[in-house]
Each structure stands twice: as C-alpha cells, then as structure tokens.
Amino acid sequence: MTDPTSEPTQPDEKATAPAETERTAYDGSDVLVDAKGVKVHFPIKRGVIFDKTIGHVYAVDGVDLQIRRGETYGLVGESGCGKSTLGRAILNLEPPTDGSVVFDGVDIATLKGEELRKKRQDIQMVFQDPLSSLDPRQSVESLLFEGMKAHGIAKNAKEARPRLVELLNAVGLPEAALAKYPHEFSGGQRQRIGIARALSVNPKLIVADEPVSALDVSVQAQVINLLEDLQDEFGLTYLVVAHDLAVVRHISDRIGVMYLGALAEEAEADDLYAAPLHPYTRALMSAVPVPDPVIEDRREQILLTGDLPSPSHPPTGCRFHTRCPWRQETKCDTERPVLRVPEIPGVGQSHRVACHWTEQIEAGEITPHEVAPQATDLSDLLDGDASLMGPASISEAL
Numbered sequence: 001m002t003d004p005t006s007e008p009t010q011p012d013e014k015a016t017a018p019a020e021t022e023r024t025a026y027d028g029s030d031v032l033v034d035a036k037g038v039k040v041h042f043p044i045k046r047g048v049i050f051d052k053t054i055g056h057v058y059a060v061d062g063v064d065l066q067i068r069r070g071e072t073y074g075l076v077g078e079s080g081c082g083k084s085t086l087g088r089a090i091l092n093l094e095p096p097t098d099g100s101v102v103f104d105g106v107d108i109a110t111l112k113g114e115e116l117r118k119k120r121q122d123i124q125m126v127f128q129d130p131l132s133s134l135d136p137r138q139s140v141e142s143l144l145f146e147g148m149k150a151h152g153i154a155k156n157a158k159e160a161r162p163r164l165v166e167l168l169n170a171v172g173l174p175e176a177a178l179a180k181y182p183h184e185f186s187g188g189q190r191q192r193i194g195i196a197r198a199l200s201v202n203p204k205l206i207v208a209d210e211p212v213s214a215l216d217v218s219v220q221a222q223v224i225n226l227l228e229d230l231q232d233e234f235g236l237t238y239l240v241v242a243h244d245l246a247v248v249r250h251i252s253d254r255i256g257v258m259y260l261g262a263l264a265e266e267a268e269a270d271d272l273y274a275a276p277l278h279p280y281t282r283a284l285m286s287a288v289p290v291p292d293p294v295i296e297d298r299r300e301q302i303l304l305t306g307d308l309p310s311p312s313h314p315p316t317g318c319r320f321h322t323r324c325p326w327r328q329e330t331k332c333d334t335e336r337p338v339l340r341v342p343e344i345p346g347v348g349q350s351h352r353v354a355c356h357w358t359e360q361i362e363a364g365e366i367t368p369h370e371v372a373p374q375a376t377d378l379s380d381l382l383d384g385d386a387s388l389m390g391p392a393s394i395s396e397a398l
C-alpha cells in the first residue's frame, strides 16, 4: 500500500504519466509563457492535533502550454477542472508541485524577493467579481495609483494623475470617476476599473479569470470588445479563462480545453469550433446551439452520462474514459494519452489532441456507444469539503 502522507504520486504510474507533447506544433520563437508539465496538487488533510495528509486533489496534473506574444489564449472547461489553478500557477501565485513556467525567458520559480516582485509587474490579473477584488474603502484614484507606486512608476498621486486619466479614457470612464468609490459604479464599470488597474503597471500578460461571467449579457460584449481594443493599443497578451464557450470563441486566437487537470485538446479557435476532435470537446460543442436553423435541426447532441469524477481520485488512463462514448477496451483505462498532433489530412500542426483513438474516431472506424454511469469515489471527501466535488452534469457546469 502507498503511504498517503508521502509526496503526491499518481494513482497509476503507467496510466497517469505526465502529459507530454509528442510533436510540438510551433517553433517557439515568440513564446511569452512556456508551461511544461505543470502540476498543482493540493494536500487533503485530516486530524485534530496532527494535520495528516490523507490524499491529494490533483487540480492541475501535467499541463504543457505555450502562449505567444500578442495572442489571446482561451482556457475552457467544466467547473473544477483546474482552470483558475493553472492561471494562478502561471503567475506563481500557486507555486507548481512539479513542472516549470518560463515567462519571457525566465523560469519564475527561480526568482525570489525583489526579482519576483518586478516580474509580477509584467503579469496582472483581472478577476471574475470586480466588487470583491476592489477594496471598497479606496477611491478609484487610490486603487489605480497603488500598483504604480509599488512598482516605482509614479511617486505620488499628483505625478500619476495624467496617466490615471489616460487609463480611465482607455477603458471608457470619465476623469470624474477618480474621486468615486467602487460601490458607486455598475458591474460593467467596475470591471473596467479592474482592467484599468491591471493596465496601470504596463503588464505584458493579463490573466483574465472569468472576466465577464458576473456581468449581464448586454454588458459582456462591451467588456470583451474593450479587452480586444486594449490588446491592440497596448500590445498585450491574454490568457482568458472562462467556462462560457461563446466568450472564449469570440476573443481567442487559440483555445485549450481542460478536463480534470489536463488539456484534452488545443487548437486555433476557428479549427476547434469547425472540427473538434477530442470526444470531450465534441460533447461540449454539440451542446452549443447553432444560429442557422437548418444546421441546428441536423445537429446531433452528445449527452455525457455520469458525474465529473473527483479530482482527488482521477480515473486511471484517459481521464475521460468514465464518460467517453468512444471508450475502447484497450488503452483507454490503462494508458494516459499524450497531447499530440493527430495524423488526419487537413489537420494542422497547431491542433493537438489527447486521445488514443482520434484518427479512428474521425474516420468513423470507431462509433459512439452507450456509457453506463459510474459512481464517483468520494470516500475522502465525506464530511470534508464539498467544493472538491465536480458538478453533477455538463449542463450544470457550463
């Protein structure tokens, strides 16, 4: 038996070897973020006197991804699949358990103190809920000036003022907003302030975690358009995390689809929507209504059965095998598929899929079948943190 207090190990070595890239699709010449084999495992602790580690939540479990300068990388997946944790690991706010993140040529895990603080200036976050991420006791002027002062961009508010006015203009707010407090704004305006705050320190990368999910639908498009305009104006690179496929599609150049801590598929946005290849992505896309009534009538929905497995007990082999309608008797539950460029005519080098049977599924040699729901093992979560469980269904998650 394995010792549950030891370093996080995979439940099945062969089945859960780190997700590696077999053939890299891009030469990497203009990469801003290079994440390799990133894992973030949270210990599950129990005990009154001694905190005993009884297991781990494999929130991020072997992710390789690159973000190129000036692009928008969209990360999508069900609630609890590890999107935010991966975003935080890229910022080193959640130091990876394993793997590396090289930002602008520097491995950020090697930085400490002042060096790390300086590097953080280059990576800023925009959060889902602008109200809770903006201190209600600070005026907009103070909120925007704070970071500039901390990073030595301006010494005092007077010196900073022209830049603050410029920032507000950039996000579509008047100068008068400087004297106001967060509660005096609408949700959309607050998110604009959050974006201005991120911009105030001249970052290279903005990690936007569900930037519009707390906003009314009518305001969502305005904020998305604003992010796009600012990208051109300030030469920004974005990592946009969202569970809404429509938001990600609109804004992203490339998209990564996450399932239980790993990338299931990655492709240029148009390619992913036109021809999803991984069974999980096929299911996600099949749930999105198409505006054309003829295509909509013909659209076949792939319904996923069974609960999203607990990230503390990820399935062996392919993480998706417990819910996959294309699951095969060989490989699927014993060997973890690597993210690779499939050998399918017309599929470009930037399209990567983590499925053993991509080519056979695409050729129609393997057809979907019924999936018997499997119980999720929640033994270590009983009387524990219910938030560690995934949503009951894909429609609940998305």
Ligand SMILES: Nc1ncnc2c1ncn2[C@@H]1O[C@H](COP(=O)(O)OP(=O)(O)OP(=O)(O)O)[C@@H](O)[C@H]1O
Binding pocket: 042, 057, 058, 059, 077, 078, 079, 080, 081, 082, 083, 084, 085, 086, 243, 311, 387, 388, 389
């Ligand atoms: N600090 C933590 N300690 C323990 N477990 C955590 C911690 N942070 C996240 N987790 C767990 O890691 C898993 C991934 O969480 P994460 O917040 O990254 O998911 P997500 O994809 O961003 O979900 P959502 O769409 O709901 O925001 C979840 O099971 C979550 O409960």
Ligand code: SF4
Binding pocket: 278, 279, 280, 318, 319, 320, 321, 322, 324, 325, 326, 327, 328, 332, 337, 354, 355, 356, 357, 358
């Ligand atoms: S066919 Fe097998 S490898 Fe491919 S997604 Fe389904 S379970 Fe995973």
Ligand SMILES: [Mg+2]
Binding pocket: 083, 084, 085, 209
């Ligand atoms: Mg999240």
